[in-house]
Amino acid sequence: MEIAGKVVVVTGGGGGIGRELALRAHREGAVHVAVADLNEDAARETAAAIGASAVAFRCDVSREADIQRLVRETEAAAGPIGLFCSNAGIIGMDPDFDNAASAPNADWERSWAVHVMAHVYAARAVLPGMIARRDGWLLNTVSAAGLLSQIGSAVYSTTKHAAIGFAESLAIAHKDHGIGVSVLCPQGVATGMTAGGFFAGADVDGVITAEACVDAAIAGLRAGKFVILPHANVADYTKLKAENYERWIGGMVKLRRRIAAARAAHLAGAPSGG
Numbered sequence: 001m002e003i004a005g006k007v008v009v010v011t012g013g014g015g016g017i018g019r020e021l022a023l024r025a026h027r028e029g030a031v032h033v034a035v036a037d038l039n040e041d042a043a044r045e046t047a048a049a050i051g052a053s054a055v056a057f058r059c060d061v062s063r064e065a066d067i068q069r070l071v072r073e074t075e076a077a078a079g080p081i082g083l084f085c086s087n088a089g090i091i092g093m094d095p096d097f098d099n100a101a102s103a104p105n106a107d108w109e110r111s112w113a114v115h116v117m118a119h120v121y122a123a124r125a126v127l128p129g130m131i132a133r134r135d136g137w138l139l140n141t142v143s144a145a146g147l148l149s150q151i152g153s154a155v156y157s158t159t160k161h162a163a164i165g166f167a168e169s170l171a172i173a174h175k176d177h178g179i180g181v182s183v184l185c186p187q188g189v190a191t192g193m194t195a196g197g198f199f200a201g202a203d204v205d206g207v208i209t210a211e212a213c214v215d216a217a218i219a220g221l222r223a224g225k226f227v228i229l230p231h232a233n234v235a236d237y238t239k240l241k242a243e244n245y246e247r248w249i250g251g252m253v254k255l256r257r258r259i260a261a262a263r264a265a266h267l268a269g270a271p272s273g274g
């Protein structure tokens with residue numbers, strides 16, 4: 001798919017990968033970019049960097065009414081949405097690194113809402129029009145964790161796997177309606193999410209810039225890819241996982257041990273809190 005001439009929506013457009021997706025959509029020739037974020041000031045800042053063809057929305061993607069308003073007002077102002085980027089996401093680590101079930105129910109519910117239901121709400125809002133026009137594309141930012149795993153965050157891994165599951169259903173059900181679906185699945189990207197200290201002490205495998213991540217997204221869209229992998233090694237890891245699940249789990253156990261040791265060293269060296 002080509003972005004030139006399209007009306008584009010980006011959620012989580014106030015920062016990180018979403019901000020870069022919005023700026024790049026404009027540079028690729030989008031006629032209109034709707035920048036939606038929970039952080040309205042951040043959405044406004046991205047829209048201002050684009051100029052007159054962008055509009056900022058305060059939108060909590062976990063609320064269906066917010067997504068419906070985003071779609072309704074964007075289409076009323078600019079016409080049918082050609083590309084909807086469901087990109088907003090959150091991360092939290094298991095409170096107890098040694099207990100994969102330790103996150104409270106509220107964390108599971110929040111991540112389920114942001115990583116899965118938000119994609120359902122977006123699809124529900126745009127699909128009828130896209131099916132009628134036999135045209136449209138859904139780009140869902142997921143994560144390599146949706147194909148592999150995120151050590152130290154069962155909530156993130158599980159909800160990102162579910163996001164892949166929903167995107168597969170969309171792709172299978174709507175190919176014959178002329179609708180495309182892509183999942184953007186990076187490993188580490190240098191954004192606010194990774195700057196938060198969650199990965200402190202961990203040997204994160206090849207952190208890339210948001211610009212590089214979005215370069216891969218644009219190339220993947222252009223090539224009509226379902227899975228877009230900004231880190232080439234994720235294709236190899238996914239293949240290893242599919243070929244021999246037990247061996248893959250064994251490798252992840254070893255990686256977890258290394259991360260646990262690095263975390264312990266990091267925590268031992270960190271100044272104690274007040």
Ligand SMILES: NC(=O)c1ccc[n+]([C@@H]2O[C@H](COP(=O)([O-])OP(=O)(O)OC[C@H]3O[C@@H](n4cnc5c(N)ncnc54)[C@H](O)[C@@H]3O)[C@@H](O)[C@H]2O)c1
Binds near residue numbers: 011017018087114141
């Ligand atoms: N940074 C990484 O290493 C990495 C790797 C793989 C996947 N991802 C995914 O990429 C996407 C973007 O992450 P990022 O790294 O740019 O993070 P970020 O924290 O820099 O940006 C996320 C943006 O989403 C917004 N947001 C959060 N909850 C929201 C909600 N309920 N409604 C609307 N907006 C909301 C935030 O305000 C923020 O502007 C996420 O889905 C994330 O899971 C990130």
